[in-house]
Amino acid sequence: MKKVEAIIRKTKFDEVKEALHDVGIEFITFWDVRGVGKTTEKRLYRGVQYDTSTIERMMITFVCREKYLDQAIKALLESAKTGEIGDGKIFVSEISNGYRIRTGEQGDKSVYLKGEE
Amino acid sequence: MKKVEAIIRKTKFDEVKEALHDVGIEFITFWDVRGVGKTTEKRLYRGVQYDTSTIERMMITFVCREKYLDQAIKALLESAKTGEIGDGKIFVSEISNGYRIRTGEQGDKSVYLKGEE
Amino acid sequence: MKKVEAIIRKTKFDEVKEALHDVGIEFITFWDVRGVGKTTEKRLYRGVQYDTSTIERMMITFVCREKYLDQAIKALLESAKTGEIGDGKIFVSEISNGYRIRTGEQGDKSVYLKGEE
Amino acid sequence: MEEIIFSINTLWVLIASALVFFMQAGFALVEAGLTRSKNTANILMKNLMDYVIGSIVFWAIGFGIMFGTKNGFWGGLDLFTQHTYRTDMPDMAFLIFQTVFAATAATIVSGAMAERTKFKAYLVYSAVISLVIYPISGHWAWGGGWLSQMTIPFHDFAGSTVVHSVGGWCALVGAIILGPRIGKYGKDGKAKAIPGHSLSLATLGVFILWIGWFGFNPGSQLAASGTTNATAISLIFMTTNIAGAGGALSALLYMWIKYKKPPLSMTLNGALAGLVAVTAGCDAVSPGGALIIGLMAGILVVLSVEFFDKVVKIDDPVGAISVHGICGSFGTLMVGFFSTSQGALYGHGFGLLGSQVIGVLSVAAWAIAASLILFTILKYTTGLRVTQREEEEGLDIYEHGESAYN
Amino acid sequence: MEEIIFSINTLWVLIASALVFFMQAGFALVEAGLTRSKNTANILMKNLMDYVIGSIVFWAIGFGIMFGTKNGFWGGLDLFTQHTYRTDMPDMAFLIFQTVFAATAATIVSGAMAERTKFKAYLVYSAVISLVIYPISGHWAWGGGWLSQMTIPFHDFAGSTVVHSVGGWCALVGAIILGPRIGKYGKDGKAKAIPGHSLSLATLGVFILWIGWFGFNPGSQLAASGTTNATAISLIFMTTNIAGAGGALSALLYMWIKYKKPPLSMTLNGALAGLVAVTAGCDAVSPGGALIIGLMAGILVVLSVEFFDKVVKIDDPVGAISVHGICGSFGTLMVGFFSTSQGALYGHGFGLLGSQVIGVLSVAAWAIAASLILFTILKYTTGLRVTQREEEEGLDIYEHGESAYN
Amino acid sequence: MEEIIFSINTLWVLIASALVFFMQAGFALVEAGLTRSKNTANILMKNLMDYVIGSIVFWAIGFGIMFGTKNGFWGGLDLFTQHTYRTDMPDMAFLIFQTVFAATAATIVSGAMAERTKFKAYLVYSAVISLVIYPISGHWAWGGGWLSQMTIPFHDFAGSTVVHSVGGWCALVGAIILGPRIGKYGKDGKAKAIPGHSLSLATLGVFILWIGWFGFNPGSQLAASGTTNATAISLIFMTTNIAGAGGALSALLYMWIKYKKPPLSMTLNGALAGLVAVTAGCDAVSPGGALIIGLMAGILVVLSVEFFDKVVKIDDPVGAISVHGICGSFGTLMVGFFSTSQGALYGHGFGLLGSQVIGVLSVAAWAIAASLILFTILKYTTGLRVTQREEEEGLDIYEHGESAYN
Numbered sequence A, B, C: 001m002k003k004v005e006a007i008i009r010k011t012k013f014d015e016v017k018e019a020l021h022d023v024g025i026e027f028i029t030f031w032d033v034r035g036v037g038k039t040t041e042k043r044l045y046r047g048v049q050y051d052t053s054t055i056e057r058m059m060i061t062f063v064c065r066e067k068y069l070d071q072a073i074k075a076l077l078e079s080a081k082t083g084e085i086g087d088g089k090i091f092v093s094e095i096s097n098g099y100r101i102r103t104g105e106q107g108d109k110s111v112y113l114k115g116e117e
Numbered sequence D, E, F: 001m002e003e004i005i006f007s008i009n010t011l012w013v014l015i016a017s018a019l020v021f022f023m024q025a026g027f028a029l030v031e032a033g034l035t036r037s038k039n040t041a042n043i044l045m046k047n048l049m050d051y052v053i054g055s056i057v058f059w060a061i062g063f064g065i066m067f068g069t070k071n072g073f074w075g076g077l078d079l080f081t082q083h084t085y086r087t088d089m090p091d092m093a094f095l096i097f098q099t100v101f102a103a104t105a106a107t108i109v110s111g112a113m114a115e116r117t118k119f120k121a122y123l124v125y126s127a128v129i130s131l132v133i134y135p136i137s138g139h140w141a142w143g144g145g146w147l148s149q150m151t152i153p154f155h156d157f158a159g160s161t162v163v164h165s166v167g168g169w170c171a172l173v174g175a176i177i178l179g180p181r182i183g184k185y186g187k188d189g190k191a192k193a194i195p196g197h198s199l200s201l202a203t204l205g206v207f208i209l210w211i212g213w214f215g216f217n218p219g220s221q222l223a224a225s226g227t228t229n230a231t232a233i234s235l236i237f238m239t240t241n242i243a244g245a246g247g248a249l250s251a252l253l254y255m256w257i258k259y260k261k262p263p264l265s266m267t268l269n270g271a272l273a274g275l276v277a278v279t280a281g282c283d284a285v286s287p288g289g290a291l292i293i294g295l296m297a298g299i300l301v302v303l304s305v306e307f308f309d310k311v312v313k314i315d316d317p318v319g320a321i322s323v324h325g326i327c328g329s330f331g332t333l334m335v336g337f338f339s340t341s342q343g344a345l346y347g348h349g350f351g352l353l354g355s356q357v358i359g360v361l362s363v364a365a366w367a368i369a370a371s372l373i374l375f376t377i378l379k380y381t382t383g384l385r386v387t388q389r390e391e392e393e394g395l396d397i398y399e400h401g402e403s404a405y406n
C-alpha cells in the first residue's frame, strides 16, 4: 500500500475530491495546514511588521493500493493545478500495514471493501 | 521504529488513549481531521445542497519501537471499535530515525526514557 | 527524498523556521497538534477533574533531499531546544516520490527549483 | 400629568423588554459555549426558535391564561390578547414585557437537554411551556392567582420561582428522561468532563445575561414614574448587581479552595446563580442582604452542579437545573429571611417564609408534573432522543444538515 | 410640561439611536459569520468603516439633502447641519438618530459584495451612499419630498423601502457588476455552497439586529411622550417582534418541508426578512397583520435567495438582496393591504397600495440607477474586484496585511 | 413635577449604567481577541472578576472616599454607602452609575498586563484600584476635591483623565514592572508581532464599547429632564460618536499611508482612542471640535503604540497604555483648546488649559505613584508574574485548570 500526501490550495479541494473519487479513491482524510516559505508576504500587526507569509493550504492524505497509485497521482496533478506559484506538492510513501478498525481486517483489505471491486 | 497513524472517532479518544497507555505507549500526538468518502450525507447551505459528507475524525499518531507494535495495534483495534461503519483505519509505516529534541538522543532512545524500562 | 516530521513547542516556531531557512529548507508545512502523555496536569471542568494533560504543540513537516537532511536536523535540534521536558521529537522517514503540482515535475526536482541551486 | 406618567412607565417597560429580549442571546451563547462544536448550530437554533414560538403562542393563548381573571388556578382564555389589562401603560407594552419573560422560562431547558434532544421534540416542548406550563404558575403568583391571595402573599418579585425555577424543574425532568450523553459516565459510572467548545462565547453570554437582568428585575417594577418607583428600580439595580457579584465571587473562592484552581466555567455559573437567587427578593432586600444571598447562591450552585453530576448522575451540560431550579428556589426562600419589611431576620417572624415555602413547592410540583407528562408523551410520539450515530457525529449535521463552523 | 415632553422624546430617540447603532455590530457579525474566515478581517473592517464614514459625511452633507426644504427632489445643502429642524427634541438628537439610519442603509451592501470587493472601492461607495444616494430617496419619503406630498402619501414608517430596499438594490447592482466569487458556480454552471465560517457569530448577529430593531422601528415614532405616542411605540414593539418571529418560523418550516432538514442559516435570514418586511408598516398594521407579513416574508426570502443563487446566478454571500431588497419592497407593498386605517383588506380600497407601488418602484429606480453609475465609475477607476490570487488566499492578508484568527 | 424630573433623571442614569456595565463585555472581548487563545479563559476571568470585586469594594468603601466631603484630598469613610448624596435621583442610582465607572478604570489594566500576570496578584490589584486609587483621583475632580475647587476648575466631564488615564497609568506601571512577554523581543531587541487570536471578538468588543460610550458620556450629565439637559445629552451623543469615527478614520488612513495596508487591529484602537479622547470635553466641544480631537487621537494612538512597542519596549498586548493613558490625557488637554465656552481656540485664553495640565499631571502622578507602590508590594508578596512554563503553555491551564477552546 502507498500513502499519498498532498498539500493543495483550499479552493481546489472540491475538484480534487471529485477527481479522486472518479479514479476509485474512496476515502480521503484532510485537515488545514499552513505553509511558510521563502517568498514572504509582509504582514502587519499593530504596527509591527512580520514577514512570515504563512499561506493556508489543505493537507489531504489517503492510502491506496499500488495499482491505484498512478491514476490517483494523475488525477491529483490535474485537478489541483492552477499553474500559478503555490499549487503545492504531492508526496508518496510506503505503508507497511493497514487495519480497518471496524472489522480488524488488515493489509490491502483494509482499504477496500470486499465485493465492491 | 514504527509510526502508527490511526484515524478514529472523536468519541473514542479517551478509551483509545487509556488503552495505549496501558500497553506502554507513553506519548501520542493527535489533531482533528475530516474525512470524506463515497457515502455522503446531504448538507444544505442557504438552499444549496452539497453532498460532501465530511465527517469529523481524530488523527492520532505515535512512534514506537517494533516490539511494542503488536500490542499497540491490538489495543487500538479493541478500544476504537464500535462495529459500525466509520470506525476508521490504522496505518503503520517505517521511521528511519528519530530524535529527542531536549537531549539530542536519537534512534530508539528518542522514544523511551533510559532507566524507565 | 526524506520526510522530516517534528513536534515542537509553539513558542519555538519562529526560531525553528528561521534556522531551517538558513540551512536551505525552503518550504515547511505546519499545523497545530496536541500531545498527551503520562505526566498529567490536572484539569477541571465544572467540578469534574479530568487528567488528560493535552499539551499544545506544533507539527512541522518538510520533505528535503538527502543531502540537506543532516544540517536540517542539526538546525532543528538546536533551534527547538529549551532543555526542559516537553521539547518534542523529530522523526525521519523515506519518501518514495514527490510531485510539484504546478509543473508536474517529480522526484527530487519537486522540492527545489531548477536554477536556484 | 397622567399622560406623562403613562409615557414614562411605557418607556421603562419597553426598554426593559428590549434588555430582557437580549437575554435570549445570552442564553444562546452560554449554552453554545458550554457544549461541543458539533452541536452548536442545533443549540443556537433551539434558543432562537423557543423565542420565536414563545412569542407567538404566548400572545395567542398563554397571556390570557396567565393574566385573565377566571379563577385562582388559571386566567382563562383570551385569544390573541384582546382584553384590557392595564391603565398605567398600553396593554401592548405589558404584553411584550411578559412575552420576553415567558421566553426566558422556555429557553432555560435547552441547556440541560443539550447535545442529545430531537429538534422536533424540543419545538413541541417549547410551545407547551409558553402556552400553558409557565402561564399557569405565573397566574398563581402574578396573575391574581391563589399564591397571591394567601394571607401573606407569596413574594416572587421578578421570578426566581415563577420564571427560573419553572425552567429549572422542566430541565430536571427533561434531563432525567433523556438520560446522560454518550460518554458522560465511564464504565465505572464515574462522571467525565465534556468541556464546552468556547468559553469566550459563554463569557460573553454571561455578560449579556447580566445586562439583561437590569431589565428583568428593575423592569418588573412595571413603572418608573414618581419618586417611589424611581427609588425602587434604583435599589433593584443595586441588589441585582451585588448579588451577581457575590455569586461569582463565592463560586470562585470555593472552587479555588477546593480544587486549588479557580475555573472560569464555574465562576460564570456562580454569577448566574447569584442573579437568579436575588430575582425573587431584589425589591425587598437590602444591598447587604443581596450580597449574602449572592454569596450563598454561588456556593450552592457549585455543590448542586457536583451533586447532580456526580451523585445522582443527571447530565446537565450547562448546569441549568442548579442555576435556575435550585438557586431560583433557594433565592425565593431567602426572601423569607432577608426581606427588610417582612423577613425573619428583621424580626417579622416566619410568616413570609411559610408562604415562600408553599410557593416554591407548589410551583415545583406543577412544573415537574406537567413536564413529566409532556416529556413522556413526547418520548412515545415524536421521540425525545436522537440516535446514537447522530449524537456521536453531532446534531448539526443530522438534524440541520449544516455545521456551525467551516 | 413642554420641557418634560421635550426630555422624554429626547430620551427615547437617543436610546433608540444607541440600539440602532448596535445594529452595526449585528450586521458585522452576520456578514462575518456567513463568509469564510480568510475574509473576516476585511468584512469586519468594512462594517466598521461604513459607519465611521457615514457618520461624518451624513452630518456634513447628507442630512441637509435629506431634511432640507429646497424642493421635492432634494433638500439642498446644509453643510455640517447648522439649521434648525425640530422643536420637540434637540436637533442633535434627531441628527444622531438619522445618522445611524443612514449607516444601516450603507452597511447592507457589504454583505452582498463580500469576499471579492476592493477595500478602497468599498470606502468610496460607502461614502457616496450616505452622502447622496440614501439622502435623496430619504428626502422623497421622509424629508417632505414628493412621495410624501402625493394625495395618499407613501407610507414607509421606519424604512423598509427608504433604508432597507435602498441598501438591497445597491447590493444587487454591486453583486451583478462584481460577478460571483471564484468557485461559486461549477463548470456546469451549478451553484455551489460556500458555507460561512461561524454560525455562532451569525446567530449572535441576528439577535443583536433584532434588539436593534426595537430601536429602529419604535424609535421612528420620534416621540414617546403622551398616551398616543406611548401606545404607538408599544404597538410597534409588538408588531416588530411578531413579524420577526413569523419570518423565522415560516422559513424554518418551509426549508424543513422542502429539504427535510431545517437549517439555521436560512432561519436566521427568515427572521431578518420578517423584521425588514414589517418595518414599513409596523405602526399601521395589527399584530395579526404583522404575523402574516412576517410569515410571508420568511418564505419569500427563501424563494428569493434560491432564485438569485440558482436561477439568475447572482452571488450574494449573505442574502442581502433578498432580505433587504426583496422583502423590504414586499413589506412596503403589504402596507397597502394590511394597514388597519388605509389598507385594502380593511376595506379602504387600493389607494394606498397605489402609492406604495409608486414609492417602491421610484426608490428602486433611483437606487439602481445611482449605484449603477457609481459602481461603473469605480470599476474603471479604483477597480472593484480584487485579483484572483487575493481572492483565493483571502482579502485579509492582501488588503489588510493581517488575519482574523491566529 | 418634581417627581417626574426625579423619575426621568433616574431612568436615564440607570439606562446609562446598564450601557456602561456592558463595556465590561467590550473590554473582555477586545482583550481576549487581541491575545492568544491559550490565555483566553484567564483574560476573560480577569475582566469578569474586576467588575465583581469592584462592585463590592467600591460600594463598601470607594464611593465614600470619592464622594464624601471630608476634605479636598479624600472624601472620608462611608462604609457601605449609607449617607445621602443626591436630591435629584435616588442615591442608589448614583451609586450604581459610579460603580460601573470605577470598574471601567480597573478593567483597563488587565489588557496591558495580559498573558503573564498571576491571577491572584491581579485580584488584589483590582480591589485596590477600585477601593482607593480611582476614588482618590475621582474625588479630586468629581467629588468636590481640590481640582474642582481651582479658580478655573479642571474640566473632565466624563473621565478621560479620571477614569481612562488612571487605568492607563496603572497599566503602564504594571507593564513595566512585569516586563515583556516571552518572545516579544528578539535577541536583537527587535519587537516581534504576537497576533491576537480573534479579531472577530476584538471587533465585537469595540462595537460594544462604542455603544457603552453612549452611556458613559451622555450618562455623565446625570440628568435628562428639562430642555437644557436634553440638549446637552444630545450634543454629547453627537460629539462622542463623531470623535470615535474620527479616531478610526485617521488611524486607518495613517496606517494605510505608512504601511500600504490598513489593518483592522489598529483601526479598532483608533476608534477607541477617539472615544477616550473626547470623553473629557464631550459636553464642551462642538461636533467639529470633536471630529478634530478624534482625528488627532487616531494618529496619536498609532504613534504611541509604536513608541511603547518599539522604542521604550514596554509590552502592552492590547495598547491600553496608549489608548487610555496617552489619549485620555491628550483629550483632556484638548479641552483647553476646544471648549467652546472656555477654550483657547475660541478666544478664551489659556486659563482652562492651565487647569487641564494641572489635572492631567496630578492625576498621572497619583496613579503612577500609587500603582508603583502597589505592584512593588505585590511583586514581593504574591508575586506578579507566572513562571516561564506557565507562560509558554498558557495561563488557562496552569492558573485555571481549563482551556477556553476545546
Ligand SMILES: Nc1ncnc2c1ncn2[C@@H]1O[C@H](COP(=O)(O)OP(=O)(O)O)[C@@H](O)[C@H]1O
Binding pocket: A027, A028, A029, A030, A061, A062, A063, A064, A100, A101, A102, A111, B007, B034, B035, B036, B037, B055, B057, B084, B085, B086, B087, B088, B089
Ligand atoms: N484509504 C484511506 N486513506 C486515508 N484515510 C482513510 C482511508 N479510508 C478511511 N479513511 C478515514 O477513516 C475514516 C473512517 O473510515 P470508514 O471507511 O468510514 O470506516 P469503515 O472502515 O468502518 O468503513 C474516514 O472518515 C477517513 O477519514
Ligand SMILES: Nc1ncnc2c1ncn2[C@@H]1O[C@H](COP(=O)(O)OP(=O)(O)O)[C@@H](O)[C@H]1O
Binding pocket: B027, B028, B029, B030, B061, B062, B063, B064, B100, B101, B102, B111, C007, C034, C035, C036, C037, C055, C057, C084, C085, C086, C087, C088, C089
Ligand atoms: N512517541 C511519540 N510519538 C508521537 N508523538 C510523540 C511521541 N513522543 C512525544 N511525542 C510528542 O512530542 C511532544 C513532546 O514530547 P516529550 O516527550 O514531552 O518531550 P521530552 O522528550 O522532552 O520528554 C509530546 O507532546 C507529543 O506530542
Ligand SMILES: Nc1ncnc2c1ncn2[C@@H]1O[C@H](COP(=O)(O)OP(=O)(O)O)[C@@H](O)[C@H]1O
Binding pocket: A007, A034, A035, A036, A037, A055, A057, A084, A085, A086, A087, A088, A089, C027, C028, C029, C030, C061, C062, C063, C064, C100, C101, C102, C111
Ligand atoms: N518541501 C516541502 N515540504 C513540505 N511542504 C512543502 C514543501 N514544499 C512546499 N510545501 C507546501 O506546499 C505549499 C505550496 O508549495 P509552493 O512551493 O508554493 O508551490 P510551487 O511548487 O508552485 O512553487 C506550501 O505552502 C507548503 O505548505
